[in-house]
Amino acid sequence: MATLGIVLLPGQNFLLLSAIVVIAAFVWHYLRRPRNLPPGPRGLPLVGSALSLGERPDLTLKDWAKTYGPVMSVYLGPQLTVVLSNAASAKDAFLKQGDAFSGRPEFPMFDAIINEIITDSNITSGNHGLVFSTGKLWKEQRKFALAKLRGFGVGKVSLESKIKEEISILLVAIKSTNGEAFDIQPLLNTSVCNVICSIMWGNRFEHHDEQFKILMKALNQEIIYDVLKKTQDAHIDTFDKGNIRDFTDAYHHEIQSEKRKPHEKTFTDMELLFVIWDLFMAGTETTSTTMRWAMLFMLKHPKICRKVQVEIDDVIGGGRLPAMADANMMPFTEATIMEIQRLGNIAPLAVPHATSEQVEFRGYTIPANTTVMSNITAIMMDPTYFPNPERFCPERFLDENGRVIKNEAFIPFSVGRRVCLGESLAKMELFLFFTSILQNFDVKLPDGVMEPSFEGIFGATWMPKPHKICICARE
Ligand code: HEM
Numbered sequence: 455m456a457t458l459g460i461v462l463l464p465g466q467n468f469l470l471l472s473a474i475v476v477i478a479a480f481v482w483h484y485l486r487r488p489r490n491l492p493p494g495p496r497g498l499p500l501v502g503s504a505l506s507l508g509e510r511p512d513l514t515l516k517d518w519a520k521t522y523g524p525v526m527s528v529y530l531g532p533q534l535t536v537v538l539s540n541a542a543s544a545k546d547a548f549l550k551q552g553d554a555f556s557g558r559p560e561f562p563m564f565d566a567i568i569n570e571i572i573t574d575s576n577i578t579s580g581n582h583g584l585v586f587s588t589g590k591l592w593k594e595q596r597k598f599a600l601a602k603l604r605g606f607g608v609g610k611v612s613l614e615s616k617i618k619e620e621i622s623i624l625l626v627a628i629k630s631t632n633g634e635a636f637d638i639q640p641l642l643n644t645s646v647c648n649v650i651c652s653i654m655w656g657n658r659f660e661h662h663d664e665q666f667k668i669l670m671k672a673l674n675q676e677i678i679y680d681v682l683k684k685t686q687d688a689h690i691d692t693f694d695k696g697n698i699r700d701f702t703d704a705y706h707h708e709i710q711s712e713k714r715k716p717h718e719k720t721f722t723d724m725e726l727l728f729v730i731w732d733l734f735m736a737g738t739e740t741t742s743t744t745m746r747w748a749m750l751f752m753l754k755h756p757k758i759c760r761k762v763q764v765e766i767d768d769v770i771g772g773g774r775l776p777a778m779a780d781a782n783m784m785p786f787t788e789a790t791i792m793e794i795q796r797l798g799n800i801a802p803l804a805v806p807h808a809t810s811e812q813v814e815f816r817g818y819t820i821p822a823n824t825t826v827m828s829n830i831t832a833i834m835m836d837p838t839y840f841p842n843p844e845r846f847c848p849e850r851f852l853d854e855n856g857r858v859i860k861n862e863a864f865i866p867f868s869v870g871r872r873v874c875l876g877e878s879l880a881k882m883e884l885f886l887f888f889t890s891i892l893q894n895f896d897v898k899l900p901d902g903v904m905e906p907s908f909e910g911i912f913g914a915t916w917m918p919k920p921h922k923i924c925i926c927a928r929e
Pocket of ligand 1: 585596741800801807866867873877
């Protein structure tokens with residue numbers, strides 16, 4: 455190459471070209487940034503700030519918010535993302551401007567997975583079910599699911615008795631460990647999953663049932679679709695519109711009553727599969743992981759554990775299982791569960807939202823299709839609302855008369871239109887499982903272990919690393 459009278463050797467040619475590409479990438483990176491965005495780190499071309507997030511993105515983002523403020527913009531790869539790091543900004547967005555802030559980002563990887571799993575249909579997009587759907591489909595599915603979950607007993611005594619049946623079986627299984635160290639996760643997963651089975655299909659499974667074992671194993675695998683489809687098809691074979699037994703029947707009835715043209719319908723057999731899939735995925739690991747954190751916190755704070763047990767003994771005694779009606783009379787236990795959820799915090803960045811249109815927010819302009827994340831870790835560790843936030847202290851949720859008080863930054867289920875659809879069910883399960891275990895057992899560390907480990911794995915949820923504990927019959 456000979457330009458401006460300069461002659462370059464082949465190696466220099468390559469260097470020059472690389473330099474031009476890098477400079478162009480930086481110029482493009484800075485110029486493409488839309489005007490009037492919230493402040494935030496500039497990051498690098500193409501990857502943005504994604505490589506700086508580390509193993510705990512929630513903690514890194516919490517740290518960055520100290521510099522850039524509670525509403526900050528970050529490029530994660532090429533994706534513009536707005537991060538909300540205090541309760542007020544999350545509520546302003548998801549509650550006050552919920553119309554614009556309740557979409558979900560597109561996940562090309564998710565679409566690819568769906569394509570891979572579902573081979574017998576022409577489904578190509580991820581806009582299905584409850585968790586990742588948007589627009590009219592999401593609104594209709596969510597409204598239906600909420601109404602039917604209520605109809606099939608969520609928040610009512612009818613479901614409570616099913617949860618208690620599950621708990622009785624769990625307690626027998628725990629007792630059979632004879633105080634030996636064991637991993638409680640599979641037992642908890644099975645019990646919680648069975649509660650969803652009861653609502654979806656009207657029946658529970660024995661822990662050793664082969665079909666149930668396949669379902670449990672499938673939950674995190676590609677065969678989940680086939681397993682759910684087989685169960686659903688068998689269920690629908692016995693459908694009788696005069697006898698709606700469960701969620702699946704109610705949904706099937708809705709499909710049959712749909713009068714809209716095929717392309718306008720959102721209630722279909724395929725959609726039912728996605729909805730059930732979402733309820734299993736969102737409703738199993740979340741609750742059982744919170745219970746695993748609960749056991750660890752009780753091991754770490756035996757005095758608090760003892761105080762909960764004293765309250766259980768006073769209000770319930772030992773002659774019957776705990777009931778939801780007891781909760782009002784057990785403020786310390788309620789406050790302890792809240793503190794477990796605050797520090798156990800299983801959904802540190804919740805589920806990302808997206809803007810459905812360009813929106814003016816707190817003086818900034820946020821373009822359509824921007825990903826919006828609420829940093830639940832930052833919100834539930836905010837010292838303005840939780841003084842000394844690292845400390846495990848149930849009393850922070852009690853007033854001077856020992857009554858439970860609300861704290862507006864306590865949002866483990868998120869807020870607004872996309873608030874966790876299973877919140878009532880999860881609260882029922884957490885109270886009944888937690889109190890029933892502590893009513894009957896003491897939690898202990900295995901021989902030779904001095905401290906419970908709070909090391910976790912940051913994945914779909916923030917969960918404790920696999921560990922063993924001893925659960926011994928109370929003396
Ligand atoms: C301790 C237990 C649980 C916690 C901490 C939890 C937390 C959350 C959070 C943070 C979200 C995201 C909300 C948002 O996008 O702003 C969510 C969504 C959701 N959760 Fe839960 N969850 C729990 C249990 C459950 C259970 C038991 C079910 C169902 C049976 C469930 C079903 C769902 C569904 C369907 C969504 C998506 C809602 C939507 O996009 O409209 N969750 N949950």
